[in-house]
Amino acid sequence: MNVLWRTILVLFRARRRHRRGDTLAYDDIGRIRLTTLPTDIDLLRHMNNGRYLSLFDLGRWDFTTRTGLSDVFRDNGWYAVVANETISFRRSLQLWQRFELETRWLGYDDRALFLEHRAIVGSEIAARAVIRARILRRGGGSVTHDELFSAMGISGGFPEVPAWVHDWAAAASLPSTRQSAPRDWQDTPRRG
Template identity: 35%
Template sequence: MYPIMRMVKELVKYRNSAPLPLTGTHVSEHRCWPSDIDLWLELNNGRTLTLFDLGRIPLARRNGLIDTLRKNRWGMTMAGASVRYRRRIRTFEKITMYSRAVYWDDKFVYLEQSMWKQNGECANQALYRAAITGKDGIVSPSTVMAAMERQEATPEAPAWVRNWIAADATRPWPPQKD
């Protein structure tokens, strides 16, 4: 089940937070609850992706994207993800999440998120490809920026992000069934 009450809590908690620039980092704290665990009593890998929503949506609100989406009747969807899991997060552990936009091109916005344990170790990191969508399909980031009345230049993509974009472009679609 989607953690709707946790999302509401995050939106209320950060409703008066300072606005962020488009590449600003939203920092939030979370806890791994029993409803988040798998059979091995640790944060489920799929739930990790859901919990990253708890960082992305407040980030989008703080940088002004949510208001622009509503005003233009646009949506935001994830168009790809790559996740690296390195440390287990156990039941009741507290984690700190960092969420930020790192790059955008003519179609997509690339978001980096990570979860950090209280001992300073990074438990996992995700790179997301997000698309803003309208009734006619994908809305270009330049159109979104204009609607937001923002003039920020596209940041240079880190090498690892460029490499992921290039590698993902070689992946066949649709995939083979056999």
Template identity: 30%
Template sequence: MNLLFRLLWVMLRAQFGAKHEPVTAPAQLKFRVWLTDQDMFLHMTNSRYLSFSDLGRMDLFIRSGLRKLLKAKRWRMEIRGQTMTINKMLKAPKPFVLETQIHGWDNQLLVMGQTFLRNGKNHARVVTLLEILDSSDNPVPPQALIDQIQPETTSPELSSALQDLILSSRANGTDAQK
């Protein structure tokens, strides 16, 4: 239930908050680890990191105008791959910052990252590969989406680690265009 309240808070804040520009700039949200976020070892349960990542992506999509455009075009995004690395567990009642950023894209996948920061230190990182699909389930190149909200924006260069993640996703058959 506590995620429902956070979801509503993020949606309202994003809808009425400042516009996010440029689309590739990091967006930040502040949260606090609640007792209900903890597992039996008294740190934030692993699944919560992915749930918070969903909230970060939603915030960026709404504030950048991507959500509105996706809805107008009847396009949607689907996760094609995701990795999570935890360096140090977050514990209640400690605050943390979730930083969400579009790292770049290729001809089919949008690469997003979320970093969980506490006192400026990286506690965890989630990288998500997203594919854009039209209403007929046909892939839409990410550049087509980006061009409509920020024309002439090109993808930042993807690191070799992110390129390897994309290749791994395709090799494992998670890519829709096989």
């Protein structure tokens, strides 16, 4: 429930900032300030590793609202879903610690867009996540990059993502929903 209230607060603030002209370009870096709350910590008294990705959603809500992308989605009946995500931790966030959440677009591949999130303490990265998101139609099917970029008013698209991001996305992907994805652990050696 805690993240739901934070989401509503972030959306309210982002919409207010957008209305007041505090907007972001698609190639800008979105920044919001957050605090590690008691509901974010685990038994080791630092932020639970699973909570980071939930809080990084807040950065995407702020970013899509302030860039106007949420309006593009609403007007066209589109929405984004996370297809892959990976996170790396460098430093723990402690109870009541304030940090800045940075969000930016990395680029795209043939089917999805890539975003990066960073939890920043002072001038140091505490954690970083890379997200691969697909844009879908409410009526079914995917939105092409040409449609998306045209609706966003972008010519030339986003920059090319680093090669390791393509490699990660290919290695981490599951088969399409139109293909079989058996639950067998055939690719993992078993020990007696």
